[in-house]
Amino acid sequence: MSGIDTVNAQILELLQSDGRMTNAKLAENLNMSETPCWRRLKKLEETGIIEGYQAHLNRRKLGLGVMAFVQLSCSEHDQAATAEFQRIIEVTPNILACHNTTGEDDFLLIVVARDLDDYSAFVDTTLRRLPGVTSIRSNLSLKEMKASSKLPVRVAER
Known part of the structure; x- marks a missing residue:
């Protein structure tokens, strides 16, 4: 369209x-x-403009009190390592989003966890085991000031 x-x-x-x-x-x-x-x-x-419908859930009421923004750097960028990295990311429910980014780091993840102990275990059991990861930097959200999945819709100019 x-x-x-x-x-x-x-x-x-x-x-x-x-x-x-x-x-x-x-x-x-x-x-x-x-x-x-x-x-x-x-x-x-x-046409794929509407991809699907879903309910918006309150993560805190589901016991997910921690939200982290995680920057990853990787040493391996070959096809096999990238495919395995992506497979793990896609099947891990605690990872809400993953973006391949420009800049100092290769990836930016949005991760949720029950609490700091749960997040620490997630880093140890999942993030540190991702293929080729050489650096993990986490920023924890102290206060969520805006959270939206609504996109700005603009009428096409003719």
Whole structure:
């Protein structure tokens, strides 16, 4: 999809605020009938702009009181080591995000843990065992000032 028109932008904004919104409610909010609204929604899903729907969970209420931003440096960058590194990252639920970055370090991870002891064990049993890791630097979040997965949606200019 090359561009987002005003109606599609409104659909995306509404669904980012309430992913459980029914098509009927969505159509009502957009002042349009349900069938064209449903078609637009399906097109947004088919083109991959909408990748899925999920509930936002409160990590603290789930007992995950520690959030760490972890910078990793690696000595091995060959295809096999990279593939194994990525496989481990993808199957480790405590790692919420992993980005290959520019700068001094190779990767930036967002990690959650129950407490500092749990995080320490995670570093020992998981991060230190990743292939090629030569440096691990952690920054612990003291206060979460903003946490959002909502993306800014802009109408394509013509």
